[in-house]
Amino acid sequence: MTLLHPDARLIDAATGAELSGVPLREAVHAAVAGFAEITPGVVFLRTPTTVEAIVRYIGAFESGRPLALLDPGLPAEILADFIERFEPAAVCGPVPQDVHKGYTRRDDELWERDTPSATVPHPDLATLLATSGSTGSPKLVRLSRTAILANTTSIIEALGITGADVAVSSLPFYYSFGMSVLNTHLAAGATVVVESEGLVARSFWPAITKFGVTSLALVPSQYEMLRRLRFDPKRYPSLRTLTQAGGRLRAELVQDFHDRMATVDGRLFVMYGQTEAAPRLTTLPAGRLAEKLGSVGPAVPGGTLAIRLEDGTETTAPGVVGEVLYRGPNVMMGYAETATDLARGDEQGGLLETGDLGHLDEDGYLFIDGRLKRFGKVFGVRLNLDDIEQLAAATGPGAVAAVAGDDKVIIFVEGDGATAEALAPRVTELADRLKLHWSGFEMRGLPALPLLSNGKVDYRALESAR
Structure with missing residues (x-):
């Protein structure tokens, strides 16, 4: 499996330009060839919400290059700290004017390291993400190609994504949820509308109608915003699927948006994820939301859930509260805080200790009860x-x-x-x-x-x- 299905399409909402089929594959192949010409090692991808950034990302992934997806708005001092600690072979653009010491500017989109890092990344390493998408995260999550592709396959199955679906870039691609939306739709041969302005921009909602967007992925703060905007799905005939992850959405809002979508025979999927799981762990089937209100659903296909008690034992008995454990092929290899960590192999063995408190019901549906440290x-x-x-x-x-x-x-x-x-x-x-x-x-x-x-x-x- 690759991340780019032959039928995948990218549409630039600002211009209406479409990149698909042979031209899209050629653009990705050109990106692959470009990465083959630069210094070996990890590539930092500063990732704005653009078609060009998507092509660069898919090219890096398909080239086998370990890549780190970074916020293009990272403050200069944080970017400099990341470069010092992880010694990337290249920083891809748009790059700042002031070139970091030990690097040479090749063009407006590339700094290249003058000498390769002494650390050779582990051959399984594919993607590095900040632990919560935050700009000041001190460590990166190490994800293998297997983990990325396994979660992509699981979510396509859980949500029933097909080539007829059209997603819109409502989340940044350097954030694990946004990356997952991009991955799943491109791998399923669907369409991604690249709209860089965000929910409150004047251009966003007309793009939903103009390009026939069928699904919208949002985090809780965006649902709060939608309620203030008096979102009515009747205004958008093509939009029939909402998905939610990125934190707990209040039960009141889950019910509210479920009811709104039900008026147009639409669906709301509530999910639970962590960057460490590439990133989605559970999906609540839309058809069972009303009877399972408050749940985030069962594990995604290929994964299992358990609850660990204070004495270290594990259980799947209903109603027992403890730390949520997840096992599956999408679990990270481990964390990285310096370049030397990039050479490490899988340290998790498919087990993710989530740090969340929760319990299962009699059907294996998960309910999150809080954070261990909150x-x-x-x-x-x-x-x-x-x-x-x-x-x-x-x-x-x-x-x-x-x-x-x-x-x-x-x-x-x-x-x-x-x-x-x-x-x-x-x-x-x-x-x-x-x-x-x-x-x-x-x-x-x-x-x-x-x-x-x-x-x-x-x-x-x-x-x-x-």
Whole structure:
């Protein structure tokens, strides 16, 4: 299997230009040939949302080159740190004007390393991604070609993607979920509409209609945005599939968007993933969403789930809460923090310890109960911050995010109406639900929650604002 089906199509939404068939294959072959001419080793791909970037990515992957997908907006100091630590053979563009020491600019799209790194990457290594898509991630996830292709195949099967499907670039390609949407549609012979402006741009929604987009992949913050935009699927006759991953979507919104899509015989798929699994682990079948509300579904085809208890034993018994374990061919080889780690082989053996708390039901459907490390303390009581977010969201409007403070939990609430006066009764209601004194909680209003480039909440920024 390759990532490029002969029938795959790319459409530039800005110009309407289509690249498919022989011209697309020739463009990828040219990219493959170009990578064969440069210094051996890992290639850093700064990946904007463009057709050219997709061709470069597929070319690097098909050439057998280990590649790292990077945010083209990475601050210069973070890019420099990555280069120092991972010693890439080349940095592909668009590249900054100031060339990094030890590299030579070949053109506006390429820096090449003057001398090869002493580290030879492991032959199975295919793709490197930041652990959560965040710009300051200190380590990279090492994914093999087998892992990428296995997850691509699983998701095509789970979602029923065919050559008739048309996806749109609603997520950046350097983010694992965005990469997966791209991979699955190109490998299935489907179409990808490359729209670089994003959901709130004036050009985005007309492109849905103009190019007959059939599916839209979003993270929770984007669903919050869609609700504010009063999304109505009746306005978009071709759009009949929504998918969600990248964090927990409030049950209220899952039900809301399920109901909206049901009015047009459409579907909503809720999924659970981690970059370490290339990246999707589960898919909740749209037809069972109503009866399994709150679940993220069973493991994707080829994978299995289990729950590990505090004593180290594993179980699949229904209702037992513990750390979620996943096994499958899409699990990473391991992490990398320096160039020498790139030579390491598979250290996981197909096992991913997710760091998430969850439980299975009698049908093997997974419910996520929080993160192992996402806890705060109020009056000596240990509280799961993910649970606090769910409870706080139920007290009123606006997206919420909770962080641990000094002997209290601070909940940030998004929205112009999130004033101290409006939030006071919500604090009381939250405290009453938890049977704790209100002084252990604080709610603060923000015009908008800070987000990472992948659309997830930037908890680090919120913690620094405590």
